[in-house]
Amino acid sequence: MKIATYNVNSVHARLPVLLRWLEQAQPDVACLQELKTPGEKFPLEAIEAAGYGAIWHGQKSWNGVAILVRGSTPQEVQRGLPGDPEDLHSRYIEALVNGIRVGCLYLPNGNPAPGPKFDYKLRWFERFTIRAAELIATDTPVVLTGDYNVIPTDMDAYKPERWVDDALFKPESRAAYQRLLAQGWTDALRSLHPTETIYTYWDYFRGAFERNAGIRIDHFLISPKLAGSLTAAGVDRDVRGWEKTSDHAPTWIELAL
DNA sequence: ATGTCCGCGCGACGCGGA
Numbered sequence: 709m710k711i712a713t714y715n716v717n718s719v720h721a722r723l724p725v726l727l728r729w730l731e732q733a734q735p736d737v738a739c740l741q742e743l744k745t746p747g748e749k750f751p752l753e754a755i756e757a758a759g760y761g762a763i764w765h766g767q768k769s770w771n772g773v774a775i776l777v778r779g780s781t782p783q784e785v786q787r788g789l790p791g792d793p794e795d796l797h798s799r800y801i802e803a804l805v806n807g808i809r810v811g812c813l814y815l816p817n818g819n820p821a822p823g824p825k826f827d828y829k830l831r832w833f834e835r836f837t838i839r840a841a842e843l844i845a846t847d848t849p850v851v852l853t854g855d856y857n858v859i860p861t862d863m864d865a866y867k868p869e870r871w872v873d874d875a876l877f878k879p880e881s882r883a884a885y886q887r888l889l890a891q892g893w894t895d896a897l898r899s900l901h902p903t904e905t906i907y908t909y910w911d912y913f914r915g916a917f918e919r920n921a922g923i924r925i926d927h928f929l930i931s932p933k934l935a936g937s938l939t940a941a942g943v944d945r946d947v948r949g950w951e952k953t954s955d956h957a958p959t960w961i962e963l964a965l
Numbered sequence: 966a967t968g969t970c971c972g973c974g975c976g977a978c979g980c981g982g983a
Contacts, residue, residue: 718971744972769972817983913968
């Protein structure tokens with residue numbers, strides 16, 4: 709079973725690239741972030757024509773997450789991150805797919821830090837950590853994937869010193885990520901490639917991709933039950949070089965079930 | 966500090982967000 713995550717940075721602007729990548733990569737499950745569209749404008753027809761069913765949580769202008777499943781419509785089990793009825797951002801959706809719980813998240817960016825946006829990021833992270841604890845305590849295998857907006861360690865940035873004041877790399881953000889992992893989750897890409905340089909995002913400025921000036925912020929956290937089934941993980945780096953592409957590249961894992 | 970891409974509300978450019 710191949711599960712992928714892709715921050716598309718507008719599902720409308722990215723539709724040709726998204727469809728081309730789905731055709732090429734053939735993931736069984738694809739978690740999307742930053743749809744940047746209200747729910748009623750989600751391009752379901754084009755995605756169904758590509759062979760995928762979908763659930764999504766949209767929002768005008770910003771955020772938005774979706775889960776695509778090849779050949780069927782995912783069974784939605786949660787829409788929106790629980791724990792704060794006043795938080796209206798569409799940043800979390802969860803589905804049951806072939807007995808696996810798949811959580812798709814778009815964690816807040818948090819810049820500038822310090823400030824109210826950084827405070828929101830850390831509060832959201834705490835709520836997500838509570839949800840993760842609930843899920844890991846169940847018998848169901850779980851995959852939590854998406855844009856975590858966290859650079860976990862120095863080796864996950866081309867020049868870590870350039871990121872020290874950034875919300876993605878602040879000690880509070882990294883500590884929150886480590887607290888999450890400490891529940892028992894495996895960072896799938898890092899576990900299979902412990903010393904390799906892996907980036908999933910290159911910004912649009914200064915030819916960052918051409919210089920490989922990237923960071924690793926899209927992650928797969930898998931529950932202990934799944935750790936032994938992890939057979940492969942990687943980044944579809946070539947997609948980042950396509951015309952009209954996202955600033956993120958699709959990232960994926962394979963599970964032998 | 967710079968730079969680019971996206972959606973939006975305008976009114977074909979500037980702004981917020983990333």
